[in-house]
Amino acid sequence: MTEINNDDKKIYNLSIYLLKESVENFEDALKYKPKYIFEIKEDLEIDGIICLGDEKTSVPHWLELLQEGIDQTLPDFSNTSNRALILISFEARIFAIPFGYGKSMLKDDVIDRDVALKTALNMINSDSLRSLDRANLDNLGVMTKTQSSAKGKQENFNVDPVRDLLKGVTGGTDADKMVLGPNVTGSEGISINPSIEFADIISIIEKINESAASLKYKAKFGWIDNLKQAKDPLVIDALQVELLKDLKAKDSDKIVLTPNAFIEWEVFEGVSFTPKGSLYQDFNIETFYEVSEREITEDWEHFQNFRIYFKYSNSEVRENMPIWRCINYETTYNGFLFVFMGGNWYRINKDYVAEIKSFAETFLESELNFIDCESGWTEEVFNVRLSESNADYHLLDRKLIRTDLIRSEIELCDVFTQSKELVHVKFYKGSSSLSHLFSQGRISSNLLMKDESFRRNARKKIGSLGVDRNLIPINRNDFKRHEYTITFAIIDKKERSFVNSLPFFSLLNFRLSAEELSNWGYNVRVKKINMVEDLLLGPKTP
Structure with missing residues (x-):
């Protein structure tokens, strides 16, 4: 897509990819031999080629559905996809600029995605950010895009240096790099919208290459180096x-x-x-x-x-x-x-890992008497057996409680005790199951603290089990958070502590959850539950 600029140069939306330093020539970058390869004109003094790929034509999948509704034959709705790619060698690095579907001509593993983001940060005015794309390190399936109607500082985007993995950024261009256009976006490549002719491309590549070697990003975004890309x-x-x-x-x-x-x-x-x-x-x-x-x-x-x-x-x-x-x-x-x-x-930066682990190790083990989990038990069976092991333990697993705050039904916990301890239990099945464990603890504790309807319905639920309803008061002012303990328990067959049983991202998730709960005023405890061979033969259902 192009627009006409006042200086008679057109505005082009370009995506530029920095290829890995191990890619030494154009042939190594290409997935297959293009249909046409053209050398760039000598008088432009650009070391590069232009590749054109085959056109591909396809019929829309919905055409058959539309045809079923009429007697006449529909006209040809075939779509054609075009692909072109510029490859430029500059100071021992190759740069790729695709057009149309041209990116598909590159090999999948030749793009240096880590350096592109840092390069963009080096070209952006850090006080003129427009949007940030982030993934949650504690739950990598969650990605967020935050954008502002006006350019702003990093602080305006609620960045959490502990939790966030920066995936993309858009911001206003630094004054000395206006040849790139007014804005720069960086993710796995650099996206810009400059006013240019073909001869101007080399000056853009020069600016990008210069920025790739800069350490300017460290001043405001140094936390992204907690994860350092491996290149050996x-x-x-x-x-x-x-x-x-x-x-x-x-x-x-x-x-x-x-x-x-x-x-x-x-x-x-x-x-x-x-x-x-x-x-x-x-x-x-x-x-x-x-x-x-x-x-x-x-x-x-x-x-x-x-x-x-x-x-x-x-x-x-x-x-x-x-x-x-x-x-x-x-x-x-x-x-x-x-x-x-x-x-x-x-x-992962060793100091970062050590700091996360050290914080997690400050949380004490629960003082409740936990039973071992037999290898044939399900999570549901364990929770039943745990609740039956002590008259002060009450089963709330799968007993959902309605809340008006989010119009949904939530588990208060898996086992609730007379001493006001809310126990959340999960089998160790990787980071996704542990993410659910910590999320469950945060959500139910937050509702207890904020939502009177949730406290009222929780009272009804525990009352139906013969438990004193006053363990959960209705009035918010009577709900003393320091009197309650949130315990995260993991059933794991390996002989190791709670903290050592957590994968790094789960450890990070626990740190953030425990920190939030503590800030709310709750006590937080942990427990590693041992898994043992079947102690007795018999039924495995509660």
Whole structure:
């Protein structure tokens, strides 16, 4: 899309991708040989090529539905997709500028996505931010976009340096970089809208390359280095081997599948793991294991061909991307914690890990008498057995309580005690189940604190169990938060402490939840519940 500018140069919306330094020539960047390759004119003094790909024509998927409603034959509604790509070599790095569907001509793993975001931050005036895209480190399935009607500072966007992973940024351009246009957006590439002719492209590349080497971002966004991208090929090779081993073993504890971009939910029909396979609403690694028709080997190049397909009602074709770009995974290598997300490997800053872990270790174990969990029990069975183990323990698992505040029904907790301790229990099944555990504790505690209807209905619920209703007063002023304890309990078959049983992102989630609950005035406790072999043969249902 172009517009005419007052200086007779057109405004072009450009997306520019910095390729990894390991990509040494144009051929290495391309997924396949383009239909046409043109050298850039010598007099422009730009070391680059222009690639044109084949046009692709497809028939809209909804055409058949419309045809069923009329007798006449509908006209041809075929769509044609064009693709072009400029590749430019500048100071030992290759830059790619796609047009149309030209990005599909690049290999999937050649884009240096981490450096693009930092480069954008170096080109943006930090007091002129327009929008921030973030993922929650404590729940990587949650992404948010915050934008402002006027340019503002980082503080206006409620950034949490502990919780947030910055995925994208848009802001006003620094005064010395106005050749780029008024705004810069950075995510996996740099998006700008300059007024240019072709000869001006090299000056834009020069500015971007200069900004890629800058450390200016550290002044206001230094916290993004808590996760530092791994670039050593030998380290990455070793990490890929670990990930493939766990994928082959169908691990669903350390591996989570999440969308790598914002989903257009209003037209979203589902995802599939084959081009025409069944559609699923949820991103679930276990579904992938179940329906994938291809065997996972310990060959990363082979795994790069595995795709995930997105079906939208407003498109006749399923969009797709490599499934590895939707995988979140963590492992330890050479004493460092590494995470894989968004298609990149990151080494977690040791000081950051130590600070998170140290904070989590300040929370004491619950003083309640917990029973062990037999290996054949479900979570429901354990909660029943725990409540039966002491006359002061009362079962509230699956006993939902209505609240007017959010017009929904919520569990108060799994087990409630006469000493006003609310116990939330989950089996260790990876970060997604633990995220639900901490969320449950936060939500119910918040409702107890704020919503009179929730307290009133909670009184009715515990009263129906023969429990003194006055353990939860109706009046907000009578509800003394310091008298209540929120306990998070994890059932884990491994011999390790509560804190050591948490994956890093779950540890971060716990830290943030516990900090919030403590700030509200609650006591917070933890408990690691042991899993043992069946003590007695007998029925496994409550």
